[in-house]
Amino acid sequence: MRRILTAVFLLAVMLIAGSHLALAQQTIKIGLINSQEILEKSAEGKKAIAQLEEKNRKTQQDLSKLDDQIRQLESRLSTQQLTMTQEAILSLSVDLERKRTERQRMAEDAQRDMQELTQRLYMRIQSEVMPIINKLGQEKGLDLILDLRESGVLYFSPAVDLTQEVIKRYDASKAPAR
Numbered sequence: 001m002r003r004i005l006t007a008v009f010l011l012a013v014m015l016i017a018g019s020h021l022a023l024a025q026q027t028i029k030i031g032l033i034n035s036q037e038i039l040e041k042s043a044e045g046k047k048a049i050a051q052l053e054e055k056n057r058k059t060q061q062d063l064s065k066l067d068d069q070i071r072q073l074e075s076r077l078s079t080q081q082l083t084m085t086q087e088a089i090l091s092l093s094v095d096l097e098r099k100r101t102e103r104q105r106m107a108e109d110a111q112r113d114m115q116e117l118t119q120r121l122y123m124r125i126q127s128e129v130m131p132i133i134n135k136l137g138q139e140k141g142l143d144l145i146l147d148l149r150e151s152g153v154l155y156f157s158p159a160v161d162l163t164q165e166v167i168k169r170y171d172a173s174k175a176p177a178r
Helices: 002-025 035-041 043-083 086-139 163-174
Strands: 030-033 144-147
Touching (some): 030 086, 035 043, 035 086
């Protein structure tokens, strides 16, 4: 009985090993893209980055104006405190605290708005690029396409990098019809 079990076990191991060998001999074709590079180098990605930078610049200007107002109130409070009435000091302190609160809220709102805009722009670009990547993968007969930015790839052959082709096709899809 023991010999029969051993023979069955060996047969099972050989069948499993044979099936793994057959799978190992099957070639898997892999492509690679760099989504960060697509974002930075495509025309639409550059527009999105410029839009985000402009929004950030405007926000920083608005925050800077509030910072100036806060500094003026702080300066006025520190330099004129000895000559002011208690009521005037209290009023100025309340104004200063309101400006600080306004600045903090503005910064928090701006950060939240920026995150929302960033996500919305990136998702739009991703939704426009994915059909291009899918089509390119089908045309090249690829089984798998990895994103260099997300996959943790440590080494790859430049021959499997599809990034420039995706950028070219994405830009072409967004170009005005002639």
